Amino acid sequence: MKFKKLPLNKLLLSFFIIIAVAAVGYLGYTYFAGQGQLPEPVRKITGLPTGVVSITPTPTPKPTPRPIGTGKQEFGVSMSQDAWPKMTKLIIDPIDPRLLQKQTFSVEVNDTKPITSVTATVKMNDKTKSVQFSLVDGTNLKGRWEGSWMFSGGYDEYYHLILEGVSGTGKSSFEMVIR
Amino acid sequence: MIMKKIATFILFVAGFFLFASNADAAECTATSTSSCVVSTSFSFSNTTDGINGSITISTGGTLTLLNGYSVGATSFLLTGGTMVVATGASLKPGTTTVYMLDADSDGYPASTTTKYFESAAGRRSVSDLTSLSTADCYDSSANAKPGQTTYYADDRGDESYDYNCDSATTKRRLSCTSPVCSACSVTCDYIDASGEGTACGTTGINAGYASATRNNDEYGNCVSCTGSGTTTTTMECR
Numbered sequence: 001m002k003f004k005k006l007p008l009n010k011l012l013l014s015f016f017i018i019i020a021v022a023a024v025g026y027l028g029y030t031y032f033a034g035q036g037q038l039p040e041p042v043r044k045i046t047g048l049p050t051g052v053v054s055i056t057p058t059p060t061p062k063p064t065p066r067p068i069g070t071g072k073q074e075f076g077v078s079m080s081q082d083a084w085p086k087m088t089k090l091i092i093d094p095i096d097p098r099l100l101q102k103q104t105f106s107v108e109v110n111d112t113k114p115i116t117s118v119t120a121t122v123k124m125n126d127k128t129k130s131v132q133f134s135l136v137d138g139t140n141l142k143g144r145w146e147g148s149w150m151f152s153g154g155y156d157e158y159y160h161l162i163l164e165g166v167s168g169t170g171k172s173s174f175e176m177v178i179r
Numbered sequence: 180m181i182m183k184k185i186a187t188f189i190l191f192v193a194g195f196f197l198f199a200s201n202a203d204a205a206e207c208t209a210t211s212t213s214s215c216v217v218s219t220s221f222s223f224s225n226t227t228d229g230i231n232g233s234i235t236i237s238t239g240g241t242l243t244l245l246n247g248y249s250v251g252a253t254s255f256l257l258t259g260g261t262m263v264v265a266t267g268a269s270l271k272p273g274t275t276t277v278y279m280l281d282a283d284s285d286g287y288p289a290s291t292t293t294k295y296f297e298s299a300a301g302r303r304s305v306s307d308l309t310s311l312s313t314a315d316c317y318d319s320s321a322n323a324k325p326g327q328t329t330y331y332a333d334d335r336g337d338e339s340y341d342y343n344c345d346s347a348t349t350k351r352r353l354s355c356t357s358p359v360c361s362a363c364s365v366t367c368d369y370i371d372a373s374g375e376g377t378a379c380g381t382t383g384i385n386a387g388y389a390s391a392t393r394n395n396d397e398y399g400n401c402v403s404c405t406g407s408g409t410t411t412t413t414m415e416c417r
Contacts, residue, residue, distance in 0.1 A: 066224060069246035074266040080238070080259045090263065095245075160220065174241040174261035177222035 065156045068178050070096050077107075077174070084169040085111035087118075092161070095178065097151035105131060105161075110142040113168030118145040121162040124153035155179060207234060207242075212277075212306040214253075217242045217260060223250050227294045229277040231306050236260035244268035251277055251296045271296060278302035279311070285324040287315035316344035330415035332380050340379040340416035349373055353412040355386045360393035360404035372414060379416035386412040 072093040079086050091106040105120045118133035133147035157179070164173035207215035209224045214232030217240035223229070229251030236242050238259030244250055246267035251274030255262070264270060274296050279288035282301035286309030295302055305311060310325070317323040323335040327343040330351055334340055340348045352375075355367040367386060377384060386409075393404035 067226065067245075067247065069265070069267070073246055075263045076266070078257060078262040078264075080257060080261070082259075083261070174263065175220040176241060176243040176263050177220045178243065178245065 062156075066179060068095055068159070070094065075176075079172060079174070083172040085109050085115050085165040085167040085172055087163060087165055087172070087174075090163065099152060101151050102148055103151045104146060104148040105133065105163075106136075106144060106146045107133070107163060107165075108138075108142075108144050109165050111165075111167040111169050112141070114140040115143070115145075115165060115167040116140075117166045118147070119164045120147055121164070122149075122153075123158065123160040123162070124155045125157050125159075127153040129153070204235065204237075210311045212308075212311065216240070223248065225292050225294055227251075227296070229271065229274055229294065229296070231276055231304060236262055244270065249296075277305045279305055279308060280318070281308060281315070282318045283315070283321040283323075285315060285321040286310065287313060287318075287324050289315055289318040316341060316346075327417055330417045332382070332413045332415050334380065342417040348379060348416050350375065350377075350379060350414055350416050352377075352384055352414050353386045355388045355410055355412075358388060360401075363393070363401045363404055365404060365410075367410075367412075375414075377414045379414050382413040383411045384414060386410050 072091065073095040075090040075092070077087050077090050087107050087109050089108040091104075093104045093106070094101070097103045103122075107118060109115050109118055115135075120131045120133065122129045122131065129149060129152075131147040131149045133145035135143050136146040137144040155178075159179035161176045161178060162173060163176075164171065204216040205211065205213075206219070207217045207221050207230070211230050212232075213230060215230060215234060217234065217236045219239065220241045220243070222243040222245070226247055227249050229249075232252065233254040233256060234242065234250075234252045235256040235258055240260035242255075242260070242262050244262075244264045246265040248265075249269045249271060251271035253275055254272050255270055276296075276298070278295040278298060280290065280293065280295075280301050281288050281303045284303065286307075288308060288311065291312055291314045294305070313325050315324055317335055317337060317339070319337070320335045322329070322331065323342045323344065325344040329342070330349075331340065331342055335342055343349075350372045351369045352372045353367045354370040355365065357368065359366045365388075388409050393401050395401040
């Protein structure tokens with residue numbers, strides 16, 4: 001088999017026709033594949049800074065925590081007539097502890113039947129701690145109960161104290177909002 | 180039969196009083212202004228605080244007062260809960276009115292954290308205020324207050340035009356590029372001109388006029404409206 005030699009101009013014409021058909025085919029394919037959208041031209045973005053760009057989020061300002069006092073704080077407690085055992089005088093020392101500082105709660109409790117336990121539950125921002133009290137003065141009918149713990153936790157947003165007393169009469173409790 | 184009707188009536192009356200009393204007893208909150216009930220755990224937010232009415236501490240409720248805090252109310256009623264009052268705190272029963280500073284009487288206090296038990300110039304009863312929790316941004320003009328929708332051509336008194344307290348200045352001006360002949364006068368639309376460099380209160384801005392015409396009568400009424408030419412406007416802000 002012998003190939004006939006084509007003239008150069010016909011060769012070039014054939015080459016351009018092939019390129020043109022390929023280009024039209026490619027554009028048609030991308031047009032229909034893109035549901036009527038012609039391909040996006042490449043955009044060159046200029047004027048951007050080079051190097052590492054760090055984005056700093058805008059901090060949301062926290063409201064100032066409300067003042068709660070400092071150091072040892074004493075409270076008079078008035079409970080309803082039918083609440084037993086009755087807690088009367090409460091001392092929180094200190095009310096504003098630092099991390100790992102010893103915090104002591106002391107409360108005077110009385111009842112007509114023996115008091116069996118007194119407990120404090122400290123609820124903070126993201127932590128809750130229960131503290132058992134023991135009788136340190138007086139009797140289990142009328143005495144002062146005390147409990148301590150090494151403070152840990154944040155209390156700038158949430159700081160509640162629940163005191164609960166249990167006796168032969170029943171159970172009484174209250175929840176203080178400190179913050 | 181008659182006994183059944185009487186029993187139904189008694190139940191109805193009892194139910195009415197039960198629900199009516201509950202309806203009166205709103206839970207105490209930081210924004211309470213009248214009689215309220217503490218049935219959970221509550222403590223007032225401000226060092227001087229209170230309400231115009233009584234505070235009832237009911238079963239399960241605890242009202243706490245920390246050292247340095249004063250709370251005023253007409254009365255404090257302990258009906259079943261607990262009151263915990265620090266040495267150095269003060270309960271002020273007999274307080275009939277709690278006040279806040281609102282010198283321009285626009286219903287928004289100058290500060291949301293400062294209350295008073297005594298009347299004085301510029302102070303208003305908390306129950307007369309629109310909000311206890313949103314402060315005024317300028318307490319010397321009743322037109323400047325949170326949520327103000329009106330625009331003004333004059334500054335509020337301190338060279339600021341932030342009348343709605345959003346810490347920004349929003350501009351608008353009349354535009355007569357598409358005027359309408361309404362109620363026999365040329366009516367133009369306001370456009371948001373916040374992006375324009377023209378200062379608030381500036382008058383003489385060309386508002387345009389691409390005619391409006393109308394004129395009428397011979398029973399089509401109106402008579403005149405015209406427009407065309409040019410007109411000026413003022414940059415208003417809030």
